[in-house]
Amino acid sequence: MSSDVAIRVRHLTKNYQIYERPQDRLKQSLLPRLQRWLGRPPSQFFHNFRAVDQVSFDIHKGETVGIIGRNGSGKSTLLQLICGTLTPTEGTVETVGRLTALLELGAGFNPDFSGRENVFMNGALLGLSQAELHDRFEEIAAFADIGDFIEQPVKNYSSGMYVRLAFALNVLCDPEIMIVDEALAVGDMKFQAKCITALRRIQERGATVLFVSHDMGTVKSLCDRGIYLERGALRSMGTAAQVAEEFVRVMREEMNQEPGFSRPPRTVPTPDARTVPPLPAPPVDPSPQPPRTQMEFSRYGSGEAIVHRVDFLDKAGQPILEAEFDQEVVIRIHLVSHVRKSLAVSYYIHDDKKILLLGVGPRQLDLPLIEADIQKSYVVTFQTRVPLHEGAYSIQVQVTEPIVEGETARFLDVVEDAIVFKVNRRPGGRLWSKVFIPTTMTVEQR
Numbered sequence: 001m002s003s004d005v006a007i008r009v010r011h012l013t014k015n016y017q018i019y020e021r022p023q024d025r026l027k028q029s030l031l032p033r034l035q036r037w038l039g040r041p042p043s044q045f046f047h048n049f050r051a052v053d054q055v056s057f058d059i060h061k062g063e064t065v066g067i068i069g070r071n072g073s074g075k076s077t078l079l080q081l082i083c084g085t086l087t088p089t090e091g092t093v094e095t096v097g098r099l100t101a102l103l104e105l106g107a108g109f110n111p112d113f114s115g116r117e118n119v120f121m122n123g124a125l126l127g128l129s130q131a132e133l134h135d136r137f138e139e140i141a142a143f144a145d146i147g148d149f150i151e152q153p154v155k156n157y158s159s160g161m162y163v164r165l166a167f168a169l170n171v172l173c174d175p176e177i178m179i180v181d182e183a184l185a186v187g188d189m190k191f192q193a194k195c196i197t198a199l200r201r202i203q204e205r206g207a208t209v210l211f212v213s214h215d216m217g218t219v220k221s222l223c224d225r226g227i228y229l230e231r232g233a234l235r236s237m238g239t240a241a242q243v244a245e246e247f248v249r250v251m252r253e254e255m256n257q258e259p260g261f262s263r264p265p266r267t268v269p270t271p272d273a274r275t276v277p278p279l280p281a282p283p284v285d286p287s288p289q290p291p292r293t294q295m296e297f298s299r300y301g302s303g304e305a306i307v308h309r310v311d312f313l314d315k316a317g318q319p320i321l322e323a324e325f326d327q328e329v330v331i332r333i334h335l336v337s338h339v340r341k342s343l344a345v346s347y348y349i350h351d352d353k354k355i356l357l358l359g360v361g362p363r364q365l366d367l368p369l370i371e372a373d374i375q376k377s378y379v380v381t382f383q384t385r386v387p388l389h390e391g392a393y394s395i396q397v398q399v400t401e402p403i404v405e406g407e408t409a410r411f412l413d414v415v416e417d418a419i420v421f422k423v424n425r426r427p428g429g430r431l432w433s434k435v436f437i438p439t440t441m442t443v444e445q446r
Helices: 022-037 077-081 115-125 130-144 147-151 161-173 182-186 189-204 216-222 240-257
Strands: 005-018 047-060 065-069 088-096 099-102 177-180 208-212 223-230 233-239 307-316 327-337 340-351 356-360 376-386 392-403 407-423
Touching: 005 077, 047 077, 047 088, 047 208, 047 233, 047 376, 065 077, 065 216, 065 240, 077 088, 077 099, 077 177, 077 208, 099 161, 115 130, 115 147, 115 161, 130 161, 161 189, 177 189, 189 208, 189 216, 208 216, 216 240, 223 240, 233 240, 240 407, 307 392, 307 407, 327 340, 327 392, 340 376, 356 376
Parallel strands: 065 208, 065 223, 099 177, 177 208
Antiparallel strands: 005 047, 005 088, 223 233, 307 327, 327 376, 340 356, 340 392, 392 407
């Protein structure tokens, strides 16, 4: 294995035998042997379920990789195969370095041992000496913050206490590879913030982190790359932002097809997204044409309304691709409706990791929806500011039909990276946060 690879997975497969009735297990254990002894072809009383299907990838030392996918897609099974707590049906896993894992609740803990005893037992399994564990115990106990329960049997712990102690032990053992499942979801807000800070420190030390979560914001901010699993197979692998956005797009498209979200139009049939009627000629618009748009690169939705142009302008109406810090800008969206519906048009500004920073729609502005008509064109103009840290940003544009106001919506047209622009450094001092809001400050001597 290459010297810079921490985890290598090749053709990894895990099958489970699924039995429809309990008695089929007994039949499977006895009858095939008897049939073979009699020279007959053996019967099979189960069907195979492939939880992980021929997955292959490399994770390099120092990388943080997020694994995403819907429930049942094989994420936890894959982690257990990498950790060695499950045996693969096919394929191989190679790891280099001390590996710690936070998998299902309480994994590796003896329920009859106290928290202290479990720390020393599991720490020894991770390769730490008794002297090292004595030196680190107070730090581990302080991180877990479970008080006197550290001396109680862990079978008396709540789920949150389990996670606190397990994470504290794993993160403070200086792992070279750390694997984290969604066990952190049971922690409270304060503990989750502490865990994210600890993971960032592990990253800074050069450790490799494999992270599973349904929180796309966490995946984008923590991870370098992403792995998207679908029905046990590797659907895609790329930058964390790209993979997370693909997952969100797939989920939104599926929501559009669900009966509860797919409300038929009031007066006309909904056109198929692949056969959207030709766009009429756009209305005459005196504003300057933008130097470029990127709408053709990535978009999805039902096609019942189509965005055909997005302008990014200064307050004088001139197209720009660079903005000064906190500059006043105009975002103008041109669209055509092919149905008679109430539509909401929104924009969202993302940073280079596709983390959402700013955005607004009619609901946030307490404005009415567009009562769109068939084959009518509309221009929606937002006037705002960009109080952003220097760097590259992109604007996503959405046209939606609200189903439950402020909660759920059908996506008619979503344009990723409709505009990509740059914000220049703030004069008078660099910003260390992504967004800056003017704030007053006073100092009093008491």
